[in-house]
Amino acid sequence: MNGEPKIKVALMQNAPEARLNLSGFFVLPDGRPLSGEFSAQAGDKDVVLSDASGVAIASQKDILLMPSSPAENFFTVRNIQIGIDFHWQRLQEQSFRGGFLLTHSGPGLFHLINMIGMEEYLASVISSEMSADAPLEFMKAQAITARSWLAAMLEKKTLPRPAQERNENEVRLWQDVNDHEEFDVCADDHCQRYQGITRIISDNVARAINATRGVFLTSEGRICDARYYKCCGGRTEIFSSAWEDRSFDYLSSVADSGEAHPQVCSEQDAADWLGRKPDAYCNTNDKALLERILPAFDLETLDFFRWRVVYERRELENILREKSEIDFGRLHRLVPLARGPSGRIYRLKIEGSKKSMIVGKELEIRRRLSPTHLLSSAFIVTAEQGPDGGVQRFILSGGGWGHGVGLCQIGAAVMAAKGFSASDILAHYFTGAELKKLYGS
DSSP, X not given: OOSOOEEEEEEXXXXXXXXXXXXXXXXXXXXXXXXXXXXXXXXXXXXXXXXXXXXXXXXXXXXXXXXXXXXXXXXXXXXXXXXXXXXXXXXXXXXXXXXXXXXXXXXXXXXXXXXXXXXXXXXXXXXXXXXXXXXXXXXXXXXXXXXXHHHHHHHHTTSOOOOOXXXXXXXXXXXXXXXXXXXXXXSSTTSOOOOGGGSOOOHHHHHHHHHHTTEEEEETTEEOOOOEESBOSSBOBOGGGTSSSOOOGGGOOOBSSSSOOOOOOSHHHHHHHHTSOOOOTTOOOOHHHHHHHSOGGGGGOOOOSEEEEEEEHHXXXXXXXXXXXXXXXXXXXXXXXXXXXXXXXXXXXXXXXXXXXXXXXXXXXXXXXXXXXXXXXXXXXXXXXXXXXSEEEEEEEEEOBSXXXXXXXXXHXXXXXXXXXXXXXXXXXXXXXXXXXXXXX
């Protein structure tokens, strides 16, 4: 890697319009400086940027604006959607440093893309993913993990997209950054949360970025595809349960504890594992610590280590019909066919009176069985019978929050609060990986 890269982050994708406020001057390629309130609308073939009185300032396929003073100027975007399709989805007003590009993406649509240096981007990612008051050693570990993931993704975007499977009997789908073609990453949970300077960049965050500047997780001479999520539920997962059928030694399944916990190898193992609350770093009810490490909207979800979802049969049939666009008829069974070592299901058979289908991988299972997303695919299924002898109710008893691969954010934050260093934390979650500084003094 030759120095710090610039990142193209999509703040809005395929939007019909946007409202912007430019604080300080931003300059068009022809040298015109702009400041104040503006709006952008997409036409059939171009994007129109207008001032507060509605006068068109520019109309073309791509409109680029760069700050005249990058350290001082920033722009604000109204009504950015965050947590898209998840249970915390909402609109926010957000502010950003760096330049931005309005690029036409189709009739009546455009992308709003922020251009920003990797390190400044990461400062916001850390503050957006977790609270800016989280322990310093956790923030260092999060910075190195997020930096490594991003660099690995930039390289991965140059490679062919792995084949996925979709036929009338089985779907094997997953999401990854290769889904994005006109920019590097999006600003939401699909990639990494990035909410600009809206999130407070605390002294702790600044220290974490400065202390780890240019430092990456590496394995066998390559930057690690380092993943992370909220809570593993007691044991981390392997890569192939969530994405393509590949394995990485540094993404081995490990117990999130100083104690050894066996891997889940059978349905009985899953029932035993998810039916109890074993000792684990991420198994915490310390409200003061959680308030210190989680953003406000994540504090709305505190039953993350072990959780329970109850559906009336007809309710779940409606959810499946809406999310899958398939009428399964009367739902008979949900049958786990394959689990990873953390208990996360990556092949699930849905059996109905009209249709049966196998669904994977873990995120697709979570998506189809919820109006938003299940917290994870680590769950056991209990079917309660009604008076007619058929299934009346499905109970999903689960554990963990997210895909479970790599760094467990809550577990890592608890480790830091217990006195573990960033290097200790990374060694725990990324087996055999090494830290290497690739740029910066």
